[in-house]
Amino acid sequence: MAGDWREEAQALWDRATRQKSSESKVRLLEEAVRMADAHGDVDLGYQLRDDLIDAATFGGYPDKALVAFAWCRGQQKKDPERFDPEGLLWKQKWVVGRIKEFPHITRKQISDALDDIEQCFAKVDAGKRSVLKLRYQTLRDMGDDPAEVDRLWSAWLAAPRDHLTDCRACELDDELDHHIEKGEWEAALRKARPIVEGRVKCAEIPHLTLGTLLYPAFKLGDLERAAEFHRRGYGLVAKNRDFLATVGNHIEFLALTGNHARGLALMEKHLEWTLDHGSFNDRFLFLVAAAFLLERLMATAERDVVNLRLSKAFPEHRADGGYEVKALHAWMLQQARGIATKFDTRNGTSRYGRWIERNQRLAQEVVAFPLD
Amino acid sequence: MDHRFQVSLRGVIDLLSHHLYSSPGVYIRELLQNATDAIRARQHLEPEHLGTVRLELVEKQDEGRATLVFSDDGVGLTEEEIHRFLATIGESSKREALEARRKDFIGQFGIGLLSCFMVCDELLLVTRSARGDGRTLEWRGRHDGTYAVRASEHPLPRPGTQVFLVARADMAEWFTPERVRQLARHYGGLLPFPIHLTVGGEQERLDSDGPPWRRQYGSATERRKAMLDYGREVFDTDFIDCIPLRSQAGDVDGVAFVLPASPHFNSKQKHRVYLKHMLLSESAENLLPEWAFFVKCVVNANALRPTASREAFYEDGALGQARDALGAGLRKYLMDLAHDDPRSLQRLIGLHGLSIKALALDDDDFYKLVIGWLPFETSLGVSTLADYRRAYPVVRYTATLEGFRQISRVAAAQGLCIINAAYTHDAALLEKLPHVFPEAQVEPFSAADLPQNFEELTMDERDAVFPLLRTAEQVLAPFHCGATVKKFFPAEVPTLYSSDEDGSFRRDAERARDESDDLYASVLENVMEAAGSDQAQLCFNLHNPVVRRLAAVSDRAMMKLSVEMLYVQALLLGHHPLNAQEMTLLNQGLLGLISAQLGAGGGGGPGGDGEDEGGPGSRGFH
Numbered sequence: 001m002a003g004d005w006r007e008e009a010q011a012l013w014d015r016a017t018r019q020k021s022s023e024s025k026v027r028l029l030e031e032a033v034r035m036a037d038a039h040g041d042v043d044l045g046y047q048l049r050d051d052l053i054d055a056a057t058f059g060g061y062p063d064k065a066l067v068a069f070a071w072c073r074g075q076q077k078k079d080p081e082r083f084d085p086e087g088l089l090w091k092q093k094w095v096v097g098r099i100k101e102f103p104h105i106t107r108k109q110i111s112d113a114l115d116d117i118e119q120c121f122a123k124v125d126a127g128k129r130s131v132l133k134l135r136y137q138t139l140r141d142m143g144d145d146p147a148e149v150d151r152l153w154s155a156w157l158a159a160p161r162d163h164l165t166d167c168r169a170c171e172l173d174d175e176l177d178h179h180i181e182k183g184e185w186e187a188a189l190r191k192a193r194p195i196v197e198g199r200v201k202c203a204e205i206p207h208l209t210l211g212t213l214l215y216p217a218f219k220l221g222d223l224e225r226a227a228e229f230h231r232r233g234y235g236l237v238a239k240n241r242d243f244l245a246t247v248g249n250h251i252e253f254l255a256l257t258g259n260h261a262r263g264l265a266l267m268e269k270h271l272e273w274t275l276d277h278g279s280f281n282d283r284f285l286f287l288v289a290a291a292f293l294l295e296r297l298m299a300t301a302e303r304d305v306v307n308l309r310l311s312k313a314f315p316e317h318r319a320d321g322g323y324e325v326k327a328l329h330a331w332m333l334q335q336a337r338g339i340a341t342k343f344d345t346r347n348g349t350s351r352y353g354r355w356i357e358r359n360q361r362l363a364q365e366v367v368a369f370p371l372d
Numbered sequence: 373m374d375h376r377f378q379v380s381l382r383g384v385i386d387l388l389s390h391h392l393y394s395s396p397g398v399y400i401r402e403l404l405q406n407a408t409d410a411i412r413a414r415q416h417l418e419p420e421h422l423g424t425v426r427l428e429l430v431e432k433q434d435e436g437r438a439t440l441v442f443s444d445d446g447v448g449l450t451e452e453e454i455h456r457f458l459a460t461i462g463e464s465s466k467r468e469a470l471e472a473r474r475k476d477f478i479g480q481f482g483i484g485l486l487s488c489f490m491v492c493d494e495l496l497l498v499t500r501s502a503r504g505d506g507r508t509l510e511w512r513g514r515h516d517g518t519y520a521v522r523a524s525e526h527p528l529p530r531p532g533t534q535v536f537l538v539a540r541a542d543m544a545e546w547f548t549p550e551r552v553r554q555l556a557r558h559y560g561g562l563l564p565f566p567i568h569l570t571v572g573g574e575q576e577r578l579d580s581d582g583p584p585w586r587r588q589y590g591s592a593t594e595r596r597k598a599m600l601d602y603g604r605e606v607f608d609t610d611f612i613d614c615i616p617l618r619s620q621a622g623d624v625d626g627v628a629f630v631l632p633a634s635p636h637f638n639s640k641q642k643h644r645v646y647l648k649h650m651l652l653s654e655s656a657e658n659l660l661p662e663w664a665f666f667v668k669c670v671v672n673a674n675a676l677r678p679t680a681s682r683e684a685f686y687e688d689g690a691l692g693q694a695r696d697a698l699g700a701g702l703r704k705y706l707m708d709l710a711h712d713d714p715r716s717l718q719r720l721i722g723l724h725g726l727s728i729k730a731l732a733l734d735d736d737d738f739y740k741l742v743i744g745w746l747p748f749e750t751s752l753g754v755s756t757l758a759d760y761r762r763a764y765p766v767v768r769y770t771a772t773l774e775g776f777r778q779i780s781r782v783a784a785a786q787g788l789c790i791i792n793a794a795y796t797h798d799a800a801l802l803e804k805l806p807h808v809f810p811e812a813q814v815e816p817f818s819a820a821d822l823p824q825n826f827e828e829l830t831m832d833e834r835d836a837v838f839p840l841l842r843t844a845e846q847v848l849a850p851f852h853c854g855a856t857v858k859k860f861f862p863a864e865v866p867t868l869y870s871s872d873e874d875g876s877f878r879r880d881a882e883r884a885r886d887e888s889d890d891l892y893a894s895v896l897e898n899v900m901e902a903a904g905s906d907q908a909q910l911c912f913n914l915h916n917p918v919v920r921r922l923a924a925v926s927d928r929a930m931m932k933l934s935v936e937m938l939y940v941q942a943l944l945l946g947h948h949p950l951n952a953q954e955m956t957l958l959n960q961g962l963l964g965l966i967s968a969q970l971g972a973g974g975g976g977g978p979g980g981d982g983e984d985e986g987g988p989g990s991r992g993f994h
Contacts, residue, residue, distance in 0.1 A: 012773075024796060030880070031774045037883060037949030063899060064877070067884045070896055074887035099895070104902040109895050116891055198687075232687070276873075309807045 006044075009035040013048060021059035022240065029055055030064070046075055046083055053091045058203065060241030062098040063278030069095045086124060089164060092117050093130055100138050101281035103342035110138065127164035132156040133174065140181065141281070143344075143351025153178055169195060169205035176212055185216035196229075207236040211246035214253040223369040226253060230371070234266070241273040245282040248289035255293040256362060257369040263293040264306060272311040280339050284352065287336040292359045294329035299363065384486060394683065396491050396546055400555040402484035403442045403535060404563070405650055409480060410446020410533060411565060414502055417447065423565040427556060429549055431572075438539045438547035445532040448501040449481075454511055454521055457482035488535070489515045491543040495535065498524055502531035553578065559651045562672065583649070583672055585616065585627045603629040606644060607668055612723075615705045617671055619697030622690050626671025628660075628702060634723055635665050645685065646672040653683045658691065661699035663730035666723075671698075703731065703738060710741045718745060729797040732804075739808050743801065749792040751780040760789065761812070768817040769793040769802050778819045778946045782868060785861035786825050790817050819870030819946070823911045826858035833857075833914060840923045840931065844910065847935045851954070852878065853908040855935075857923075863915040869942035871908035878903055879948060886952040910939055930968060937961045 009032045016028040029052040036045040049068040056065035069091060076083040096117045100110055114135055121127030136152035139145075157175075165171070172195060179188040194200040195209045210233025217226035234250050237243030247270045254263035267290045274283045297303060306328070307321050316323070316331055333356070340352035404425065411423030428441040449457070457478045488495055497511040508527040513519035528534070539547040546552075549571040557578050560567055567578040581587075584602045589595035599614040611629035618625050635641065641664075642655040649672055659671065676694060677686040685691050706728065709717040721728055721742075729746065732739040744758030748769075761767065769791035770776040776792040783790045793799040805812045815821075829837065837857045844855035852875070860868070871879070878900055885896040912919050922938075925931050940958045943950060950958065 019796070027772055027794075030876075031772060034774065034880075034947060034949050038944070038947055064880075066899065067877075067881045067896065070888040070892035071884035073892055074884070074889055077889050078887075102899060102902070104898045105895055106898065109891070109898065112891050113895070231689070231692070311803075 005035055005039055009044065009048075013051070016051065016055065020240075021055045021057075021242065023059060023061075025055045026052065026059050026061050026064060033068070042075060043082075046072055050087070050091075053094070057091075057094045057098075058240075058242055060244065060273070061278050062095075062101060065091075066095055066099070066102075066278075085120070089120060089124065089127065092120060093134065093164070093166070097134055097137065098279060100141055101279040103280050103339065103346050105346075107142075107346060107348070110142075114138065121164060124164075126162045129156060129159035129161055129165050132159050133166070133171075137174070137177075140177075141351070142347040143349030144347075167202050169200045169202040172200060173205050173209050173212070176209065180212065180216060183219075185219045188216045189213060189220070204242075207233065207243060208246055209233075211237065211243070211249035214249050215256075218253060218256055218367075219365075221367075223257065223367065226257075227369065227371055230254070238269070241270075241277065244270065244273045244277055244279070245285040247273075248282075248286040251286070251289040251293050252362070254371075255289070255296045256366055257371070258296070258300075258366065259369075259371050260293065260297055260300070260302060262371065264297075264308065267293060268308045268310060272313060274335075275311070275313050280343070284336055284339040284343070284355075287332045287339070288356055288359065291329055291332040291336060291356075292362055294325055294332060295359060295363065296366065297325050298329065393487065393490070396543060397551075397555050399488045399491050399537075399546070400552065401559040401650065402487040404556065404560045404567075406481050406484045407442070407444035407446060407533070408560075408563060408648065408650060410444050410448065413447035414445070414531065417502060421445075425560070425563075425565065425567045426570065427552060427568070427578075428570040429547065429552060429572075437541070438544060440537045440539075440547055440552065441534060442537070443532060443534040445530060447503065448531040448533055449499045449509070450501040450504040451507075451509055451521070453478055453501070454499070454509060457485070485513075485535070488537055491546050492537045492540050494538060497533065497535050498526070498528060499533040500528040500531050560649075561651070562646055562649045564649060583626070583646075583670075585625065585670075599627055600629075602627075602670075603668075606670055609668070611668075615667065615702060617669060617698050617701050619694040619701075621693030621697055622676040623674035624671050624676065624694050624698065626669055628664075628667040628669040628698075630667055630720075631724070634726065641665055641668045643668055644670045646670075647676065647678055647685075648672070648674050652678055652685070656684055658685065658687060659695060659698065660702070661695055661731075661734075663727055663734060664699060664702050666720075666727035667702065669698075703735065706731070707738065707741060710745070714745065717742070721745060721747070726796060729801055733797060733800055736808050739801075739804060743805070743808075746801070748798065749795075751776075751783040751788060751790045751792075755789075760791070764789055766813040766815055767791065767802055767805060768815050768821075769799065770817055771799040774947060775818055778870070779817065779822055781862070782822055782860065782865060783817075786822075788822075788825060818872060819868060820872055820909060822860070822868060822870065823856060823858055823909070826860040826911070826913075829857060829859065829914060837912070837914065837923045839928075840912065840919075840935075843928065843931045844912070844935045847932055848910060848939060851908075851939070853910055853939070855910050855912070857912040857914055857919075859914045860911075861915065863913070863917070866913055866916040866919050867938050867942040868911045868913070869908065869939070869946050869948065870911070872906055874903050874906055875908045879951065882951040883949060910942060912938075933961055933964050933968070937965065 012028045012032040012035075016025050016032070019025040019028075029048055033045055033048045033052060036042075036048055049072050052068045053065050053072070056062070056068060069088075072083070072088055073092075076085055076088055096113050099105055099113050114131070117127075117134065118131045121131055132152060133156045136149065136156045139152060140149045166174070172191065176188045176192055179185075179191065189196075192209055192213055195206045196213070198206070210229045213229050214226050214233075217223075217229060230250055230253055233246070237246045237250075247266060251263050251266050254260070254266065270286065271290070274286050277283045297306070303325060305322050305324055308323050309321055310317055310323070316327070336356055337353075340356055343352040344350055407425045411421070411425075415421050415423065424445055426441075426443045428443075430439045430441065485495065485497070493515045495511075495513045497513070498508060499510075500506070500508040508524040509521060510524040511519060511521050537547075549569075553569055553576075556567060556569060560578070561580050562583050563579050564582045565579070569576050569578050584598060587598075589598060596614060600611055603609065603611045603614060607629065609629070610632055612632050613630040615628040615630070616625075617628050631641075640657045641660070642657060643659050644654050645652045645656040645659060660667070660669070673685070673694070676691055677688060678684070679686050706717070706720075709720065725746070728742060732742050732746075744761075745756055747754050747756050748760065750760065755763075757767075768788070770779060771793050773792065773794040776790070776794060779790060780792070791798070791802065793802055799816075802814050805814045841855055841857055848855055853869075853871075881896050881900050881903070885893045885900075888896065914920060914923070919938075922931065922934050925934070936957050940950065940954055940961065943954065
């Protein structure tokens with residue numbers, strides 16, 4: 001019997017190892033983890049979760065990554081000789097980096113988690129640059145005092161790289177957000193050149209970058225390039241729910257350029273991800289982009305009703321597939337507002353609410369650019 | 373007159389050898405490329421010109437340094453062109469600049485020639501242009517950046533170009549007859565003109581008379597055999613079939629070979645690609661759609677753009693279109709099989725089900741054709757989807773193996789046919805069914821759906837189990853679990869535990885909370901609070917003798933203890949790991965049962981509660 005379950009768990013693990021990060025990879029590893037737990041095999045449980053944290057992080061399940069990390073972290077603290085602390089440090093970055101994206105986690109907990117990672121990294125005398133980036137991104141995304149955010153931005157870039165620093169591609173991509181935040185479109189595109197030209201890349205770059213650059217290129221009137229970013233970028237993100245927010249970038253771009261049918265096709269395909277995505281931030285960004293697309297449909301009075309094949313899990317699901325644009329728009333907006341309120345209340349700022357209002361500004365910027 | 377290059381040649385050579393090319397052996401490729409371009413240019417002037425490339429290896433007596441003379445009868449260069457390619461070299465100090473220069477004949481010529489400095493220190497180029505005044509010119513260049521251009525003392529009888537390369541001492545290995553023969557065959561084997569190699573006065577022909585897939589064959593069978601032989605020669609694999617490939621975009625043609633064994637899921641196949649009949653890469657990955665990992669192919673493209681290193685195709689619109697067209701060819705092959713030869717298709721499904729499923733997911737028409745043929749594992753054995761749908765109006769499936777295990781035995785006993793869709797793509801394929809066939813009904817199924825299929829209790833039975841139900845609700849409330857009583861088969865199963873996705877997540881999070889430190893335990897508390905709040909359910913089976921006896925027990929403490937143990941047992945049977953609280957329940961419960969049994973004086977015999985002896989109203993635990 002004992003041999004049996006081990007073989008089965010191993011088979012699940014092997015299957016998972018052969019897959020790219022995805023829903024099914026996460027499921028396989030979770031299943032194997034439960035087997036290990038059910039048989040009280042802590043070592044196997046630890047190794048499997050070590051993989052699960054990766055698969056969940058890069059497969060769009062930050063909540064599951066958090067749960068797996070918390071378990072490993074507990075084991076590691078209880079028995080640091082058996083479970084090497086160093087191995088978990090790199091993953092702790094991923095988890096702490098996304099902890100702000102769950103609105104039910106308090107400010108105090110977020111700040112504790114940041115202090116905690118700083119202490120963990122200090123113990124191995126490394127990772128200053130990484131912690132500064134995490135602090136910068138967290139405060140920025142929570143909409144904190146701009147002077148403090150700017151201070152952290154400079155401190156991050158001034159700190160020396162070391163073995164706990166993210167790869168060149170990721171760091172470069174993260175820098176772009178700062179320029180876009182400030183409306184420095186040209187700087188963003190200039191900095192992104194090594195990524196766009198394929199000289200710097202990693203598992204998630206240029207996937208994320210090509211979505212990020214759509215709006216800057218659009219703002220500069222370089223629609224040809226934006227269209228190329230869309231063509232190259234969407235295929236890279238279409239099959240992994242970790243890129244939900246990036247799909248939002250693409251929908252926004254299609255709406256901005258009057259490519260409504262294409263935009264709807266993306267919304268139809270990916271709406272399901274928003275229904276149970278662990279990151280409320282990514283749900284939110286998608287919903288706001290979808291709301292913008294539907295606003296454009298209403299503004300151009302193209303259709304009152306659109307035919308969409310949406311999942312049964314969608315609360316407003318209709319068997320005949322006919323959806324009133326107005327009602328759909330109201331649903332997206334209501335969901336987005338609900339999330340925005342939770343975040344803004346938690347953060348004590350108004351960043352998320354303001355992001356919804358941004359749609360009105362976007363409506364003034366629309367330029368028709370049909371994609372063939 | 374002597375000149376100097378405008379930039380440090382060392383830097384450019386360094387760029388080429390360390391950053392651009394993967395091996396010094398590419399010098400042969402670059403020379404072949406230059407010769408090919410020159411012959412094509414001459415054919416443009418003289419359409420009847422066939423073109424020939426000659427390589428001659430001369431062993432030098434004195435120093436023992438080998439010399440390679442590489443000649444073509446292409447268009448040749450004028451003096452002005454020589455100066456132009458030199459200028460090109462001078463400007464090519466950046467990778468991007470090099471890439472741009474490749475696009476014109478002269479630019480490519482210069483860059484190609486430069487690659488020879490990876491293997492020698494001095495080059496002599498002798499050339500006579502078909503467009504010029506009939507003079508023969510020579511250019512002597514050194515790796516230090518000096519060069520001289522002058523009229524040659526040994527005029528060529530006909531237009532063309534000769535390059536003399538003297539092996540650098542440390543590069544002699546790239547000048548052996550074996551190596552030169554192998555490299556020239558490797559890169560130029562498909563060129564549509566003769567390539568001759570002369571070593572020690574012996575001449576041999578290295579080309580293979582153009583791509584084998586373009587040759588004429590006596591019959592389809594002969595062609596198939598020739599293609600499969602070619603596939604074996606190239607990839608050292610016995611393929612099971614071959615598929616012709618053609619794309620107008622990029623002007624691509626070639627042949628795809630069906631792999632004889634299933635490759636790993638999502639593993640990218642490495643294809644052999646030629647650009648204008650020159651080998652570009654043996655490991656091109658971006659040529660076919662993602663789903664097409666069941667084939668390896670050899671193709672030639674005349675109008676796709678190579679990357680700067682000339683070792684892959686540049687990812688642009690033309691490549692995208694070519695990829696679509698090649699994918700369409702493979703798709704047509706599969707469609708034809710589905711129409712004409714379903715048995716072969718089924719064999720292919722057995723071997724390359726993952727590729728076929730991946731394509732079906734992306735392509736509605738293909739899906740329609742193939743979905744019925746796909747086999748699925750169910751609670752009642754393996755069945756194709758077509759057979760399944762003929763027998764059952766609603767397609768029901770579980771998306772995880774765990775979920776399937778929890779229900780398969782009970783479902784089978786109720787005669788329910790549930791698909792195990794835990795295999796790659798299966799759940800997504802089934803979910804797609806109603807999108808493609810609007811009349812189809814597809815429902816995910818979990819342990820939570822089973823009780824709906826169970827027999828309800830009669831009024832009397834309801835009254836009889838009421839105390840049990842009340843007790844169970846109280847006992848299980850702290851575990852986010854509700855209780856029901858129904859009748860189902862198999863009778864040996866006393867209870868069925870069911871929870872949805874949110875329930876599983878909660879259980880995982882609880883175990884992590886139990887193990888983690890204060891910080892992350894508190895974080896997880898908040899995460900769990902926000903997660904869905906649907907309760908798990910424990911369904912008691914009144915067909916089960918133990919459950920019937922339990923319902924009749926009057927000792928509430930014993931009833932409570934028994935419910936707790938049945939709950940833990942149900943979790944264990946369903947492969948649900950226990951959290952700390954449940955573990956405590958198990959440990960205390962076992963001790964409680966033992967002590968209760970001991971307290972009864974042991975008169976009832978060991979165990980005393982065998983399933984087959986009991987019946988409703990018979991002896992309880994006391």
